[in-house]
Amino acid sequence: MAIKSKHKYPGVRKKSAGKFILDFIDHNGKRRQKLFHGSELEAYRSRNAIISRRDKIRAGIEAPPSIVKDKPTFNKVWELFTKHRQQKVDTGSMKAGSLKRYKWVCKAIAGYSKKLLNTPIDKISPDDIINFKKHRLSLKVSDEGINTELRHIRTVFNYAKKLELITTSPMVDVSNIQVVKSDVRFLDDHELVRLNVELNKLNLNDAYEKDVHDLVVFYLYTGARSSEALYPDLTWDCINAKTIVFPRTKNNKSRTVSLFKPVKNVLDSRVNLPGGPFDFTTNQVYNRIKFVLKKANLNNASPHNLRKTAGAWYYMATRDIFAVKCWLGHSNVTVTENHYTGLIQSMREADDKAFEELLTAKLESAT
Secondary structure, three states, X not given: OOOOOOOOOOOEEEEEOOEEEEEEEOOOOOEEEEEEEOOHHHHXXXXXXXXXXXXXXXXXXXXXXXXXXXXXXXXXXXXXXHHHHHHHHHOOOOOHHHHHHHHHHHHHHHHHOHHHHOOEHHXXXXXXXXXXHHHXXXXXXXXXXXXXXXXXXXXXXXXXXXXXXXXXXXXXXXXXXXXXXXOOOOOOHHHHHHHXXXXXXXXXXXXXXXXXXXXXXXXXHHOOOOHHHOOOOOOHHHEOOOEEEEOOOOXXXXXXXXXXXXHHHHHHHOOOOOOOOOOOOHHHHHHHHHHHHHHOOOOOOOOHHHHHHHHHHHHHHHOOHHHHHHHHOOOOHHHHHHHOHHHHHHHHHHHHHHHHHHHHHHHHHHO
């Protein structure tokens, strides 16, 4: 009788959460182990790739590692990284939008220097990346944007380390740009009035303008990110009489918000639409919301500012930063505090003044 393996996949053993040991025999017949970071299925696929390469080496199709003289280029490693991350997208552990951002960074590097992309991965120095950073600064890319690009590049080099293509990442000597923390852009009371005036002017019998109205109201009252509100992520099954559940947020955790009356009215007017209330691309959402923002002379605002506005006004209503963190679905309260530092401080000053006036009035009345 065959003995049933205690492991789900042959040659894959769990070490801890998100870490697996791959057991295999290399092309020299030696037992080897390799630590893999990711899901169990991804670990199994990685082990299969190792076995496949070993078999090719044994068959003489591929040269063994000791004979390989040149390391792959930066561009080739980026291609391998993209294929690996595509597997994460296919298995639902990574969003397609995240992978797109990595591709944009690769294009940015190509725009700076194709020679850099064609350089062997082990020959790239910290100065190469620093010069890329200087180039992006010369193009007036924001400090936050450049830091995001550096973070993505750092991830690719860490991937190269896992493949044992390099021993040390050049990114260890590349620092981020120091960014002064400031409040996120949100609409104040005067701007909301201007926006509401333009919303009321929209012709709701026109399909495009109705979409504009409904999207703005929905995002303002739910604080949703653009993609969270769109089909197929948000379907009619996610909406009941009292709440809306956003099943896929940035942190891959669900988020539940109350179904406020203005949102209910919007959804009731769209109930006959198949699938979900908003079957749009993010680009279509952007164009529709910018349409009314421009009419309200809010040219420096974007659709994402509606989410920031929702969070700001939620805090002004509750005075509870932890409640805002949960409502917006932030990973931790520090993220929320960093977004609204100035707002929180100004409201604390108002609270201090109210406290002083109340206590002083009470003491004076007692005398």
